[in-house]
Structure formats: structure tokens, C-alpha cells
Amino acid sequence: MTRAAFQALYDAAGRLVAETPALRDFGTWPAIPGFRKRKPTAIPAIQLITARPDPPLCSPAQSAFLAALRVAAPFARWYRSYKRAQVGRDFLDRYGWFELLGPSGHFRSDAARAYVAYWGDGLVYPDHAHAAEEIYYVVAGGADFASDGVPSATLAPGDTRLHGAWQSHAMTTTTSDILTLVLWRGEGLAGKPVLLETAP
Numbered sequence: 001m002t003r004a005a006f007q008a009l010y011d012a013a014g015r016l017v018a019e020t021p022a023l024r025d026f027g028t029w030p031a032i033p034g035f036r037k038r039k040p041t042a043i044p045a046i047q048l049i050t051a052r053p054d055p056p057l058c059s060p061a062q063s064a065f066l067a068a069l070r071v072a073a074p075f076a077r078w079y080r081s082y083k084r085a086q087v088g089r090d091f092l093d094r095y096g097w098f099e100l101l102g103p104s105g106h107f108r109s110d111a112a113r114a115y116v117a118y119w120g121d122g123l124v125y126p127d128h129a130h131a132a133e134e135i136y137y138v139v140a141g142g143a144d145f146a147s148d149g150v151p152s153a154t155l156a157p158g159d160t161r162l163h164g165a166w167q168s169h170a171m172t173t174t175t176s177d178i179l180t181l182v183l184w185r186g187e188g189l190a191g192k193p194v195l196l197e198t199a200p
């Protein structure tokens, strides 16, 4: 059951990659990676995700991804990268991510990494950076993206945003939550994002 749920989600993610030129160009999507059982973690955001309806104008591939995610979400190994002192309790209660594909993902790859990541509405994800290159794909909802050295942008479903190695970036959700598929590549694939200190 668990494996079937993740396989459906992986196949739906692969379809999003295949249909989105920016994701397709970002790197190879492994066709049949090995599956491994990971111990699920319960976080409050699971309920927000499983109760979330499809957005208006949802594409068939996005709808398939969301349907598969509603089934798989309670079985995923969710993480939250930060401490309450860094981002606040409300942020931690309405945020989370899991590694669908990667060095420690539900599907195993040492060459590619893909996360499913969620933030509720009205949250500020402060400036952070990481060694790996990254591309966000918005499956549902939207947010304002601000990155060092390039114009800010408001992303909606189907939009993508690229972040270079150690390029500082931040994200703010306003009236909507955001559900994303995030791909990493390059150096530091198994690394973590680092919050950048801001002046008091």
C-alpha cells in the first residue's frame, strides 16, 4: 500500500517534469529508482495538505499529483529544517517537506533530489542558501520569491524559479498557501539549506 502510494506520486511528479520544459532541462528524472521504506513522521501540515482542494484551472498532471499526495502524505518522512527560535511556532505548524527522490529519499538516487514542500498562507521563509542548484515548481497556491541579484517574482501554479549555488533566496506567502515540487542538482546534493543572518 505504502509503496503503491509513493509510486503513484513519483509517476505524477515525473509527468509534471516531462510536461514542464524548465524542469525537463534541469536534469534527468530517473525512470525506475529503487524504493525504500522510510519511517513516517506526523507533522501538523499533513492535515492542511490532505484537506486541500485542487486549485482552479488545475492541469490533469497537477491534479494527479495532488491526488497522489493526499494519499501518500500521512506515510511520508516529513522534516522541518528549522527551530522555533529561527522561524517561529506558527511557521513550524504550517510547513514541512519530504524527500521523494534522493540520497535519503523514499526513492533512492545519488544523482538527483526532489522534495515535496508546503507552506501555509501568510508565512515568511527568510533568506537562506545552499550549495546545490535548485528549481521550484508550484503545484498549487503561490508565493512571492525574492532572490539575490535578480528581480522578485510572484509565482502561480505551473511557474518555476531557479536558484543558483549559494544564491540567497527568500519566499513569502500572502493570501494563499503554496505546495511545491523542488528539484536539486550539482554539488552539495545531500546538504542542507542555511538560514542567513539578518541585521537586527
Ligand code: ZN
Pocket: 129, 130, 134, 163, 169, 193
Ligand atoms: Zn532553496
